[in-house]
Amino acid sequence: MRPERSAQPKRLVIVSDAWHPQVNGVVRTLTKLREQMEVRGFEVTIISPADYRSAPCPTYPEIRLALTYPLAVKARIEALQPAFVHIATEGPLGIMARRACLKNKWRFTTSFHTRFPEYLRERLPVPLSWSYRFLRRFHNAAETCLVPTQSIHDELLARGFDTLKVWTRGVDRELFRPQPDVDLKLPRPIFLCVGRVAPEKNLEAFLSLDLPGTRLIVGDGPDLEELKRKYPKAVFAGKKEGEELARLYAGSDVFVFPSRTDTFGLVLLEAIACGLPVAGYPVPGPKDVIGASGAGVLSDNLQEAALGALEMGRVDPDVRLQGFSWEACADIFESVLTTIGGTRELAASKLKSSRAVSAR
Template identity: 45%
Template sequence: MRLAIATDAWLPQVNGVVRTLAATVTELDRRGYEVELITPAQFTTLPLPGYSSIDVAIAPRFTVRRTLNAFAPDVVHIPTEGPIGWAARNWCLSHGVPHTTAFHTRFPDYVAARTGISADRLWPIFRRFHKHSRAVLAATPSLENELISRGIGKVRRWTRGIDHWLFRAEGALHPAMVDLPRPLLLNVGRVSREKNLEAFLALDVPGTKVVVGSGPDEEMLRRKYPHVHFLGMLAGEELASAYRTADCFVFPSLTDTFGLVVIEALACGVPVAAFPISGPLDIIGLSGRGADSDFPARIGSCDARLDSAIAVAQQSDRRAAAVFAQRFSWEHATDQFLAALTDALAGSSTQSGAKPQFAE
């Protein structure tokens, strides 16, 4: 299988999409697959308005076409609905090459959060983007159901994994956190409006709030919440030590489709408090004992009142949280990814006599 991945999100960006793709590419390489990456690094770019750390490719159509023509992939995976994603999609349609897509990010909700434009006005664009995909990969059952309800079909599961050698319950604690008044309430992620951080930072709850990450709202939130400890970007063992030091991981986002940070926190033995939305519900479950009803111990809490979720989550079993997180692996996630691509190729072979489709 000659696989091309055309993505608008790639290193040095730090987000769940990039981490998922990087881990998947590493696993594919370990298994001996030939993968061609098309990323913003190959193009002239401009910073995305409001996100200076995210570069967007300018007029990528010609380079995308040239790269795909030269590589001649059997199948193309397109995980983002940006300029590179649209260019790759149109090449696939014009050349009759099967492609798969993924729904990593609720861009309609992100745009709505930052502009006030109704998300419902944007969904037709996304339906068109995914319309001819042989498989639309989604991380959770609730996201699958949501996409189907939005008119996006051929949805397949593609879960997420953890680097268990890094995110583990045993290990050093973070020196900047150990002496802070407890309980330590931690959030990790992009510091931006769509992450709904103020729902966490504005809470009047016991303990110390700690935020790891950076983003366009960081300076504003530092000024507005001077008692919150902002540690900036952390990675590797330093990030893992911050997780381990916390008493509760607080995930206030209403727009994430999964939340890699949720399972990283659990793997480090930290219970999670979140709103009852897609992602946290699919991991923690409404009971707080994991989405699988056979898991016996509490690992967190989902509640429409975040302060209540925090209070309940702190009663969880830290050891159980780490055990539960062991079920998430990049090996299993990559098996799902490859199964979707294999089926896409099988569908292509049954249609070998059909004329190539063309972009609308």
């Protein structure tokens, strides 16, 4: 059976194993994307673990894994009668949605958000080639696989992925903004890092640096208590959101991004939007964002990068963030949407193609 499309030609189903109350780049991206697509006249439904009984993911208890079965996911998609299906993650729901699409010959798109092979290798002796073989098979069945940066595009292309398109990201400029009057009442300069406190974020590369002032960590995760004990001079603020998080950005002096495995790093855009120069390694994510914006210093020596960024001083987000917007993100997403019967959604793609290209 094929879902009926005539009544609601703009119905969009997004399947994601990552959703609220998780706080991460995938959830923020999909939340902003849904807002943008609804403004454009799409009726968007997110199929997520919130719709089912779930269990905590091993080593990632905050991530819930849906406990359901393929026929239930297939029936849910059929009941929604979508014109378009996008599979955002490669977890249990994504696998079941992909299976339903292939079985019923529904066309679909996917997106690559996370370096799960590298994350898995941090915890288990699983060869990268095995994990990437699974991901390549998963995504190559899609009409288009959206990837966050040109660097990731090139890496995946070399690994045999063949349906790739670069998909930019944005930042909420009303929330994340320069606030010159913020005083965090910590010794200056303040070197800030925001993100999950977990092994793959490489936080010890930052915490072990010999830097003046304060090293401030914002976030939660499995390594939090251990790092607190190991680095008692650092300040650990825990998980923050909204205006409280924006004030921490605005009151700091340098944003340090020690991760070597992120695919983009939305926190980079949030920091730049608040006027912070960024220090990081020259790897995918920082290389693309900082290389495009010029808003920081990248070096294999993180200490040199941090001190170099401090010397730069504040940056102008109006200048540095050109090309990074949620509107551009939605432009690219809309341009690749393909109806489950096989017709590309081209209504806006010609008009917006130049913006989509420049957003790379």
